Amino acid sequence: MRMDTVEPLPFSVEVEAQEERTVFRLAGELDMATAPQLEEALQTGEHENASEIVFDLRGLSFLDSMGLSALLRANRAGRDGHRKVSFVRGGDVVTKVMQLTKMDDRLDWIDPPEEREEAV
Numbered sequence: 001m002r003m004d005t006v007e008p009l010p011f012s013v014e015v016e017a018q019e020e021r022t023v024f025r026l027a028g029e030l031d032m033a034t035a036p037q038l039e040e041a042l043q044t045g046e047h048e049n050a051s052e053i054v055f056d057l058r059g060l061s062f063l064d065s066m067g068l069s070a071l072l073r074a075n076r077a078g079r080d081g082h083r084k085v086s087f088v089r090g091g092d093v094v095t096k097v098m099q100l101t102k103m104d105d106r107l108d109w110i111d112p113p114e115e116r117e118e119a120v
Contacts, residue, residue: 009061013041022050023113024074027059030067038070042077053078054113057090063097075107086110 011034014025030038055074057063063071071087078085086108089095098104 011037012059013038015041015044017050018113020050021052021054021113023054023056025056025059027061029062030060030070031062031064032066035066035070038067038074042074050083052084052086054086054088054110056088056112057094058088058112060090060094063090063094068097068101068103072103084108088112 009028011026011028011030014027016023016025024038024041026038028034053074055071057071060067075085075087087110089109090098095104098107
């Protein structure tokens with residue numbers, strides 16, 4: 001019996017600066033090796049004028065404890081007194097990590113930004 005292995009998706013961060021919102025779309029595996037890339041993207045300053053920061057987790061295929069720590073640091077850093085920080089739920093793997101660690105209760109969850117705008 002042949003077992004095909006699936007290559008992990010490389011981690012990427014797409015930053016979309018909208019009027020008063022910056023969306024960080026995360027894809028691939030957010031883990032110990034790639035967490036610094038998220039932190040680097042946050043330090044680029046592309047979100048400095050945003051009153052809202054959204055982390056879209058739908059593209060993540062894997063999340064470990066270091067990736068979760070990076071998201072929590074991003075959550076704290078974004079809440080500097082004048083910004084709202086929200087998260088769009090990811091797939092089953094990411095959701096399970098959030099539930100097991102009780103982070104799903106501590107973070108602010110929203111519908112995807114595109115869907116929220118269409119509903120308005």
